[in-house]
Amino acid sequence: xxxxxxxxxxxxxxxxxxxLRPLLVLGGDGAIAAASEGAGWLLxxxxxxxxxxxxxxxxxxxxxxxxxxxxxxxxATGLLQVQMRTAPGDLVPVEIRCSRFEQGGSRHCLLxxxxxxxxxxxxxxxxxxxxKLSLLNQVSEALYGAHLSLEQILQAVLICVTAGEGxxxxxxxxxxxxxxxxxxxxxxxxxxxxxxEAWRIWSDLxxxxxxxxxxxxxxxxxxxxxxxxxxxxxxxxxxxxxETTHLLVRTMATRQAVRAGLSTPGPGVEAVLGWLGCxxxxxAPLTTRSGPLGVIIADNAFSRTxxxxxxxxxxxxxxxxxAAAIENSRLYGELERRLIxxxxxxxxxxxxxxxxxxxxxxxxxxxxxAVVAHELRNPxxxxxxxxxxxxxxxxxxxxxxxxxxxxxxxxxxxxxxxxDLLDFIRPLKQTRETVVVDDLVRETVGRYLKxxxxxxxxxxxDLGSGGAAVRxxxxxxxxxxxxxxxNAMQAAGDGGFVTVATRALEGGVRVSVADNGPxxxxxxxxxxxxxxxxxxxxxxxxxxxxxxQIVKSHGGVTEAVNxxxxxxxxxxxxxxxKDDEEAGPGAGVTTGNGL
Amino acid sequence: xxxxxxxxxxxxxxLLYETELRRAGYETLTAGTAxxxxxxxxxxxxxxVILDIRMPGMDGIEALQHILDRDNRVPVILxxxxxxxxxxxxxxxxxxxxxxxxxxxxxxxxxxxxxxxRLASRS
Numbered sequence: 246x247x248x249x250x251x252x253x254x255x256x257x258x259x260x261x262x263x264x265l266r267p268l269l270v271l272g273g274d275g276a277i278a279a280a281s282e283g284a285g286w287l288l289x290x291x292x293x294x295x296x297x298x299x300x301x302x303x304x305x306x307x308x309x310x311x312x313x314x315x316x317x318x319x320x321a322t323g324l325l326q327v328q329m330r331t332a333p334g335d336l337v338p339v340e341i342r343c344s345r346f347e348q349g350g351s352r353h354c355l356l357x358x359x360x361x362x363x364x365x366x367x368x369x370x371x372x373x374x375x376x377k378l379s380l381l382n383q384v385s386e387a388l389y390g391a392h393l394s395l396e397q398i399l400q401a402v403l404i405c406v407t408a409g410e411g412x413x414x415x416x417x418x419x420x421x422x423x424x425x426x427x428x429x430x431x432x433x434x435x436x437x438x439x440x441x442e443a444w445r446i447w448s449d450l451x452x453x454x455x456x457x458x459x460x461x462x463x464x465x466x467x468x469x470x471x472x473x474x475x476x477x478x479x480x481x482x483x484x485x486x487x488e489t490t491h492l493l494v495r496t497m498a499t500r501q502a503v504r505a506g507l508s509t510p511g512p513g514v515e516a517v518l519g520w521l522g523c524x525x526x527x528x529a530p531l532t533t534r535s536g537p538l539g540v541i542i543a544d545n546a547f548s549r550t551x552x553x554x555x556x557x558x559x560x561x562x563x564x565x566x567x568a569a570a571i572e573n574s575r576l577y578g579e580l581e582r583r584l585i586x587x588x589x590x591x592x593x594x595x596x597x598x599x600x601x602x603x604x605x606x607x608x609x610x611x612x613x614x615a616v617v618a619h620e621l622r623n624p625x626x627x628x629x630x631x632x633x634x635x636x637x638x639x640x641x642x643x644x645x646x647x648x649x650x651x652x653x654x655x656x657x658x659x660x661x662x663x664x665d666l667l668d669f670i671r672p673l674k675q676t677r678e679t680v681v682v683d684d685l686v687r688e689t690v691g692r693y694l695k696x697x698x699x700x701x702x703x704x705x706x707d708l709g710s711g712g713a714a715v716r717x718x719x720x721x722x723x724x725x726x727x728x729x730x731x732n733a734m735q736a737a738g739d740g741g742f743v744t745v746a747t748r749a750l751e752g753g754v755r756v757s758v759a760d761n762g763p764x765x766x767x768x769x770x771x772x773x774x775x776x777x778x779x780x781x782x783x784x785x786x787x788x789x790x791x792x793x794q795i796v797k798s799h800g801g802v803t804e805a806v807n808x809x810x811x812x813x814x815x816x817x818x819x820x821x822x823k824d825d826e827e828a829g830p831g832a833g834v835t836t837g838n839g840l
Numbered sequence: 841x842x843x844x845x846x847x848x849x850x851x852x853x854x855l856l857y858e859t860e861l862r863r864a865g866y867e868t869l870t871a872g873t874a875x876x877x878x879x880x881x882x883x884x885x886x887x888x889v890i891l892d893i894r895m896p897g898m899d900g901i902e903a904l905q906h907i908l909d910r911d912n913r914v915p916v917i918l919x920x921x922x923x924x925x926x927x928x929x930x931x932x933x934x935x936x937x938x939x940x941x942x943x944x945x946x947x948x949x950x951x952x953x954x955x956x957x958r959l960a961s962r963s
Binding site (some may be wrong): 622626 | 853859895921944
């Protein structure tokens with residue numbers, strides 16, 4: 246035997262002897278060859294004194310293990326439950342397991358003893374552990390499975406900490422790091438307000454035997470109204486993160502749940518005990534991979550049950566689960582917000598693109614129309630010009646003269662359409678002046694006084710915009726007004742009435758021209774300003790379209806209504822200039838050339 | 841009798857303007873291109889030129905510049921299908937700007953007005 250192997254054997258022998266597990270080795274003669282420290286403890290002997298004692302002297306009933314010896318099979322298989330006699334003479338329930346082995350040419354038997362009195366306590370602990378693990382699993386499923394809002398998750402977390410089916414603390418307080426990232430602040434709390442209430446709630450809950458899921462969903466109606474007192478407490482809780490030595494802040498840094506009471510030293514303990522008004526509490530950090538979220542504080546203020554290691558262990562495990570769920574919910578919320586933003590941006594982009602395409606199409610159409618219109622002008626001049634010459638050269642009674650006259654009229658109509666079309670397409674000039682609306686109306690309508698008189702149309706002035714001024718291209722606005730006026734004169738007919746009115750509105754000025762003509766069919770109201778729509782046999786249908794375009798380019802709107810007393814009223818509203826648009830006189834310069 | 845030169849690439853329009861102006865009592869001559877028009881201005885000494893703007897080759901605006909470069913210049917009426925040339929300052933030097941229309945009276949009246957004011961300024 247080498248010295249090494251001898252050392253090794255000594256080591257094993259020493260380990261055996263020192264073991265706190267109750268172990269016995271039987272020799273071939275059925276006497277105890279060696280006993281561990283644990284066996285000595287169990288049987289009340291000093292371990293060394295057990296050597297040489299016969300096993301059957303220690304076991305009751307003695308015959309159970311009579312044949313159990315190293316050199317022969319004892320006939321017992323598996324586990325044996327017996328009573329063993331201790332040195333003071335007591336009987337202890339013990340479970341024995343045999344294991345045979347050979348050593349140095351002789352057979353031995355190793356006996357594992359289990360104190361059955363201990364077994365009961367261990368089983369109970371194991372059962373509690375299992376129940377709580379199963380609970381954690383349930384909670385985890387509830388937190389992840391159901392689509393809960395952040396608020397609901399926070400409530401569920403506190404319910405689990407306090408529920409009888411859960412961690413069984415009396416009260417739970419949740420503190421989260423606020424959005425400034427500077428303060429740990431009380432957020433939510435659950436628990437009874439005083440001892441009486443605690444008893445009532447616990448007995449109610451025991452009667453209902455609600456499971457955790459049901460409690461999480463029925464929380465609102467069952468417990469919430471009683472939480473005013475604890476929520477008043479939680480509202481007072483707040484610790485600046487800069488106080489790194491404060492117990493709550495420190496707990497987040499160490500990521501380890503702690504228990505603290507009146508005798509616990511260190512900053513922060515007294516403050517928390519003061520808030521809670523009790524002698525002991527537990528703190529568990531809520532931490533995620535991205536950093537700390539806050540802490541859960543739990544206590545047994547009413548039952549005064551001491552907080553055990555197991556309670557602390559589960560509070561920590563539960564806090565980890567909760568932190569992950571809270572983080573998840575926050576990320577989910579963030580994701581949802583970004584998705585909405587993205588959707589909005591996408592929608593806007595699509596709309597912009599559609600607008601752009603529509604404008605492009607219109608622009609191409611406009612250019613094409615302009616080219617075609619111009620190309621048509623020359624042949625029309627020739628056709629119409631010669632038709633006029635024919636009309637002139639024919640006698641009054643020549644039957645063909647009427648036909649030539651028709652050509653003349655139709656060509657004139659085509660030229661009018663082209664003229665309107667080219668005016669419509671031509672971009673409007675952007676030089677604007679500050680103009681007093683009433684002055685512009687007075688001047689423009691003034692040019693028609695003679696024609697109104699010729700047709701015996703009476704004109705009513707109703708200028709009431711009180712000197713309001715707008716930024717506009719006066720020539721264009723005059724064109725709109727003239728168009729309205731000519732339409733009104735046609736509608737009113739000889740001997741009719743036309744009223745020109747102005748009114749100051751909030752943020753704008755309204756100019757209207759009304760007549761006492763037949764008005765228009767109500768279903769046409771929407772079409773009046775559409776291109777190529779006309780109620781007149783000779784109209785091009787572009788007059789009002791151009792008006793609408795001009796008014797729109799000034800940021801205004803056009804209106805057409807039938808008056809209650811008969812006749813139509815056409816109006817436009819121009820916006821008053823915003824403060825930054827105000828320009829001095831003469832700022833707008835119109836260019837042009839005379840004939 | 842005043843002599844009016846009509847410059848237009850469209851033969852039918854030349855015929856129409858010739859007919860109407862003669863009826864109104866003017867002597868006329870016509871050119872189908874701006875180049876020929878400029879030559880006639882020099883050789884035929886017209887009292888007034890009616891210039892189309894859009895023509896193949898030299899256009900009316902360029903022809904107008906050539907006419908303006910000469911001393912003792914002849915009055916010019918721009919007669920075009922395009923109202924948009926009014927915004928081109930090069931056209932402002934013309935004595936009148938008429939948009940083409942089947943109703944030639946506008947053109948004839950413009951001829952009379954320009955010739956009258958020319959006579960008035962000479963006397």
